Amino acid sequence: MKRKLIAAAVAATLAGSFGLAQAQKLSGDAVKIGVLTDMSGVYADYGGPGAVAAAKLAVQDFGGKMFGKPIEVLNADHQNKPDIAKNVTQAWFDRDGVDMTVENLNSAVALAVQALGKEKNKITIVNGAASSRLTNEDCAPATGIHYLMDTIALSNVVGKAIVKDGGNTWYFLTADYAFGHSLEKDTSTVVNAAGGKVLGAVRHPLSTGDFSSFLLQAQSSGAKVVGLANAGGDTVNSIKAAAEFGLTKKQNLAALLMLLTDVHALGLNTAQGLYLTEGWYWDMNPETRAWADKFSKVMNGRKPNSNHASVYSATLHYLNAIKAAGTDDTAAVMAKMRSMPINDMFAKGGKLREDGRMVHDMYLFQVKSPAESKGPWDYYNLKGTVKGDEAFQSLANSRCVAIKK
Amino acid sequence: MSEIFGVPIQALMGQLMLGLVNGCFYAMLSLGLAVIFGMLNIVNFAHGALYMVGAFFAWMLLNYAGVNYWFALLLAPIGVAAIGIVIEKTMLRWLHQLDHLYGLLLTFGLALVLEGIFREFYGSSGLPYELPALFRGVFDLGFMMLPKYRAWVVVVSIVVCLFTWYVIEKTRLGAYLRAGTENPNMVKAFGINVPLMVTLTYAFGVGLAGLAGVMAAPIYQVSPLMGSNIIIVVFAVVVIGGMGSILGSILTGLALGLIEGLTKVFYAEISSTVVFIIMAIVLLVRPAGLFGREK
Numbered sequence: 001m002k003r004k005l006i007a008a009a010v011a012a013t014l015a016g017s018f019g020l021a022q023a024q025k026l027s028g029d030a031v032k033i034g035v036l037t038d039m040s041g042v043y044a045d046y047g048g049p050g051a052v053a054a055a056k057l058a059v060q061d062f063g064g065k066m067f068g069k070p071i072e073v074l075n076a077d078h079q080n081k082p083d084i085a086k087n088v089t090q091a092w093f094d095r096d097g098v099d100m101t102v103e104n105l106n107s108a109v110a111l112a113v114q115a116l117g118k119e120k121n122k123i124t125i126v127n128g129a130a131s132s133r134l135t136n137e138d139c140a141p142a143t144g145i146h147y148l149m150d151t152i153a154l155s156n157v158v159g160k161a162i163v164k165d166g167g168n169t170w171y172f173l174t175a176d177y178a179f180g181h182s183l184e185k186d187t188s189t190v191v192n193a194a195g196g197k198v199l200g201a202v203r204h205p206l207s208t209g210d211f212s213s214f215l216l217q218a219q220s221s222g223a224k225v226v227g228l229a230n231a232g233g234d235t236v237n238s239i240k241a242a243a244e245f246g247l248t249k250k251q252n253l254a255a256l257l258m259l260l261t262d263v264h265a266l267g268l269n270t271a272q273g274l275y276l277t278e279g280w281y282w283d284m285n286p287e288t289r290a291w292a293d294k295f296s297k298v299m300n301g302r303k304p305n306s307n308h309a310s311v312y313s314a315t316l317h318y319l320n321a322i323k324a325a326g327t328d329d330t331a332a333v334m335a336k337m338r339s340m341p342i343n344d345m346f347a348k349g350g351k352l353r354e355d356g357r358m359v360h361d362m363y364l365f366q367v368k369s370p371a372e373s374k375g376p377w378d379y380y381n382l383k384g385t386v387k388g389d390e391a392f393q394s395l396a397n398s399r400c401v402a403i404k405k
Numbered sequence: 406m407s408e409i410f411g412v413p414i415q416a417l418m419g420q421l422m423l424g425l426v427n428g429c430f431y432a433m434l435s436l437g438l439a440v441i442f443g444m445l446n447i448v449n450f451a452h453g454a455l456y457m458v459g460a461f462f463a464w465m466l467l468n469y470a471g472v473n474y475w476f477a478l479l480l481a482p483i484g485v486a487a488i489g490i491v492i493e494k495t496m497l498r499w500l501h502q503l504d505h506l507y508g509l510l511l512t513f514g515l516a517l518v519l520e521g522i523f524r525e526f527y528g529s530s531g532l533p534y535e536l537p538a539l540f541r542g543v544f545d546l547g548f549m550m551l552p553k554y555r556a557w558v559v560v561v562s563i564v565v566c567l568f569t570w571y572v573i574e575k576t577r578l579g580a581y582l583r584a585g586t587e588n589p590n591m592v593k594a595f596g597i598n599v600p601l602m603v604t605l606t607y608a609f610g611v612g613l614a615g616l617a618g619v620m621a622a623p624i625y626q627v628s629p630l631m632g633s634n635i636i637i638v639v640f641a642v643v644v645i646g647g648m649g650s651i652l653g654s655i656l657t658g659l660a661l662g663l664i665e666g667l668t669k670v671f672y673a674e675i676s677s678t679v680v681f682i683i684m685a686i687v688l689l690v691r692p693a694g695l696f697g698r699e700k
Contacts, residue, residue, distance in 0.1 A: 041630065044529035176674050204669075205677040209625060209634050212423045213669040213676075216549065220416050233530055236626055244536070244552045244624070246543050265626060267533035302528070 025327045028097035031071045033059070033315060036085060036113065037103045037128070039077035042207050042233040045261040047105040047128045047307055053298045054308045055102060057291075058315035066322060074098060080206070082112040089113050093120045099328050100125065100318055103311050107131035107179035114144040121330050125314045128307045130154060130231075130257055131182040132393065135357045139400035143330060145337070147358045148310040149279050151179070153391040154256050155187035157277040157362050161384070162225055162254050163194040170254075171223035172201035173214050173238055175230035183229040183256050199223045208234060211241040219247050231257045236265050243270050259305040263367055263379045271379075272369040279362050280306035280346055281380050287345040303377040313346035314358075350388070355400045359388035419549030420666045426555045428662020429562035430617055434635065435642040435654040436566055437613035440573065443649035444586050444606045447497055447508040453636025454516035455611045457629060459485045459618025461523060464534050464627045474537040478619050485615025486608040493607040501603075516632065523629035531628025540623075558620055565616065566655045573651055582606060641684045647697020657695060 035055045037047040052075045059071045074092065078085035085104075092098035093116070101117070104110045105128025117124035118140035125145045126134055132150045170191050174180040180203065188198045199221050202214050215238070218226045226247065228238050235255050242248055255262075258276040282292035282303050291312070295304040321336035322328050342350030347360035365380040373379060395403070434456060441449045462481035466472035472480065492515065500508045540554035573579035585592045585599045593599050618631075625631055642661055646653030661680055668676045675682075687695060 040524060040529065042529065044524070046530070048529065202673050204673055207630075207634060208677065209631070210423075210427055212426070212555075213420055213666055214673065216416070216419050216423065217670070219550075220413075220419075233626065233628065233630070236530060240533075240624075240626065244554070246550055246552075261528075261530055265528075265530035265532065267535075269535065270533065 025329070026066060026069050026322075027099060027328055030069050030097070031066045031319070031322060031328055032092075032096065032098045032100075033071070033073050033318070034089070034092045034096075034098040034101040035073060035075040035103050035311070036078055036089060036101050036109070037075065037105055038080050039075070041080050043080065043105055043128065043231070045265065046232050046259055046305065047103055047311075050295070050299055050302065050304060050308045051103045051105075051128070051311045053295065054304065054312040055315045057294060057298070058312045058319065062316060062319045066319065066328075071319065078106070078109050080106050080109065082106075082108045085109040086112045086116055089116050089124075090120075093117075093122050099123070102314055102318070103127050103307075105129050105307070107133075107182065108177050110134055111138055111178060114138065114140050117143045123318070123330055123334065125318065127310045127314060129179065131179045132186055133178065133182055135355045135393075136399040139355055139398075139402060141354055141356050141400065141402050142334065144356045145314070145352060145358060146356050147314045148307060149257075149277075149362065150357070150392070151183040151186040151256075152393045153362055154183065154277055155190045156391050157364055157386050158254055158256055158275055159187045159190035159227075160194060161275060161364055162252070163191055163196045167225035167252055167254070168194075168196035169223045170196060170198045170225045170227050171218045171221040172198070172227045172229050173211070173218060174201050174203045175234055176203040176205055179231065180229045184227075187227055187229065187256060201229075204230070204234070206234065208237070211238045212245060214238075215241050215245055215247055219245065219251070223251065225252050225254050227254045227256055228258075229256055232262065233265075236262050239266060239274070240270060259307060260303065260377070260379060261305045264377065268368060268370045268373055268379065271367045274367045275364065275383070276367070277362055277364055277386075278306040279360060280309045281363065281365065281382070282309075283378065283380070284382070291345045309346045313342065313344050313350075316344060317342050353395060355395060355398050355403050357392055359392050361388050362386045362391040415548040417667075417670065420670045421663055422546070422549060422551060422666075423555075424663040424666020425659065426558055426662070427665060428659035429559050430621060430635070430658075431639055431642050431662055432566055432655045432658030433562045433617040433620070434614060434639040435646065435658045436569055436651065437610040437617075438639060438643050439646070439649055439651050439654035440569065440613075441607055441610035442643070443651065444582055444610075445497070445603055446501065446505065446586070447512070447607075448505050449607075449610065450509055450513040450636070451492070451515040451519070452512075452611065452614050452639070453632030453634075454519040455485050455488065455632070456614040456618040456621070456635065457523065457632035458488065458519060459615030460534070460622040460625075460627045460631060461527075461618075462615065463619040463622045464532055467534065474619075474623070478616070481619045482612040482615035485618070486612035489608040489611035490604055492611075493604045497607065498600075516636075520629050520633060527629060529628065529630060531626030531631070534622040534627050536623045554623060558624075561620060562617075565613070569613070570651050570655065638680050641680045643694075645680075645684050645687045645694055647694025650694065650696040650698075653694060653696025 035052045037051045039048050055073050076088045100123040102125040104113045104126045107129040110126040110129035114124050127148045130151050132152045134146045172184045174184045202217050263271045321333045325332040325336045338352045350360040352358050364384040366383050459481050462484045463477040466477045543550040543552050589599045642658050646657035668679045
């Protein structure tokens with residue numbers, strides 16, 4: 001431990017002095033930020049144009065210039081395909097002089113982009129994707145940041161709450177790709193540790209239209225809780241079908257990853273009563289409401305979800321770190337991003353850890369009934385706050401090899 | 406309880422039933438495609454988008470005008486058919502004599518435009534459409550709970566499919582239509598207005614897509630992407646059944662729904678791919694499709 005501290009101190013000092021030596025230097029005489037997201041597919045409301053708008057708001061709030069030089073926001077549609085994501089990011093880094101990419105939703109995309117950032121020594125911030133592999137097996141502590149939530153935190157918050165409530169047998173409906181697998185695995189661990197039992201799982205392809213068949217399998221499993229290890233449109237369709245088939249009469253649904261935009265799509269009639277976890281909600285305090293208003297103005301009246309808010313926060317934190325470091329050099333900026341606490345409308349006392357995880361509080365919400373809701377987007381009751389250190393995996397349990405010395 | 410490959414027969418029956426429901430959607434959509442291809446020689450890639458528009462019309466009628474499901478079932482397909490008439494009169498008309506590729510590209514472009522417009526206004530995660538009150542609840546079939554609405558879907562789609570097949574294959578009107586595509590000049594000589602007939606056929610074909618859209622609205626999210634999710638499968642159905650074969654498209658639609666349902670039990674991971682595996686095999690063995698005729 002002591003050796004680790006000394007090493008970190010030396011690294012920080014080196015990075016700091018390097019930063020000073022390169023005072024106020026920007027590569028390509030500009031800061032270029034690439035927002036890589038799904039602009040038109042199943043996750044377009046979850047991230048998409050809203051994420052681009054959030055990054056632009058951050059640049060605007062920062063002042064629009066860095067040391068008198070322009071700050072540019074680029075965006076691209078990865079169509080949920082890791083190969084496209086990789087090509088775009090490679091072109092951004094090699095040809096367009098992009099300094100950092102943010103958002104990177106879809107775990108398969110995030111893993112590909114983070115690996116590329118590691119290779120090219122460019123900062124990649126993952127917001128919308130949730131696979132815990134990003135800070136464990138596939139971690140890239142020198143360049144990769146995982147900002148919003150991961151499958152461990154999601155299962156910790158909702159999983160624990162449900163098992164405590166008596167939901168001790170589980171069956172999973174899992175999206176058949178990196179994210180779904182991670183979420184299923186991490187939630188199983190939580191359920192087993194809390195004394196529950198996992199009875200089985202079925203894996204469905206991404207963007208399945210009809211979930212009735214899978215729900216029937218879940219129904220015949222007899223599990224008390226059906227865990228939805230999927231996201232976006234898939235979760236919405238699963239919940240609709242569950243209501244239609246009367247599954248919710250005998251069994252409980254646990255949406256492990258569900259954001260405000262999904263609740264909006266589902267409508268309160270179907271979504272009411274669901275427990276879910278998010279890292280942020282627009283109607284928590286005056287600060288969050290003020291930012292949500294700004295967002296609504298540029299997004300046709302839509303309210304932001306936690307993913308949008310975290311893109312704003314991550315972008316702003318990155319810009320502040322460049323300002324403090326006096327350069328956009330990767331190592332210097334990463335050192336500043338780690339040493340500076342994150343205090344904005346998204347997180348209070350947020351901290352970027354050495355494995356790349358941004359640790360912040362997570363919230364347990366329950367969806368309001370139509371009678372409780374005062375109008376569109378008034379959807380959540382806060383049921384509990386889980387401190388960042390409890391919600392996220394501890395460093396000691398991390399499977400990230402690069403930080404083990 | 407008896408089992409087949411480790412799956413209880415009851416569960417299997419349930420899955421087959423659900424497969425049948427999905428097969429009904431495939432059948433209704435591929436039927437429209439088959440009619441349009443058979444009569445107009447157009448590969449209508451806008452079919453999925455018009456199915457989506459049908460669902461959105463139902464949603465708009467309910468939310469902007471307070472028109473309920475039953476009227477939407479009638480009005481939305483008519484609205485979609487009207488769009489079809491405009492498309493046929495102003496665009497497709499000029500492509501009849503050209504290679505299939507032109508019609509395909511035009512309709513594909515139209516699909517992208519329609520999808521883009523709806524995504525711009527309504528976002529991509531879709532909107533909820535409540536089940537009509539009459540259909541809330543389930544039938545207990547003993548081996549499964551079948552939501553009443555799904556049973557309704559099966560009934561409507563079988564009636565619609567049989568009706569269409571009957572009109573085209575067994576009536577005088579159908580005979581005109583078939584003759585008009587074989588030899589338009591000869592049929593014109595008998596004093597029949599062939600261009601009008603072609604326009605109405607296209608309108609009818611896309612009207613079927615609109616109807617399927619309304620039927621789908623309460624089950625799935627009304628979403629701009631719903632068309633592109635289903636259209637590729639539906640095209641595979643048409644190709645397997647034999648391009649332009651009415652009966653072929655109906656039977657293949659139902660059969661593929663069942664096969665897909667079974668795949669979801671035995672190996673869910675390939676449930677979205679199995680249709681294309683079958684398509685590849687059919688094309689290798691019978692290039693004209695199961696019910697198609699070699700030309």
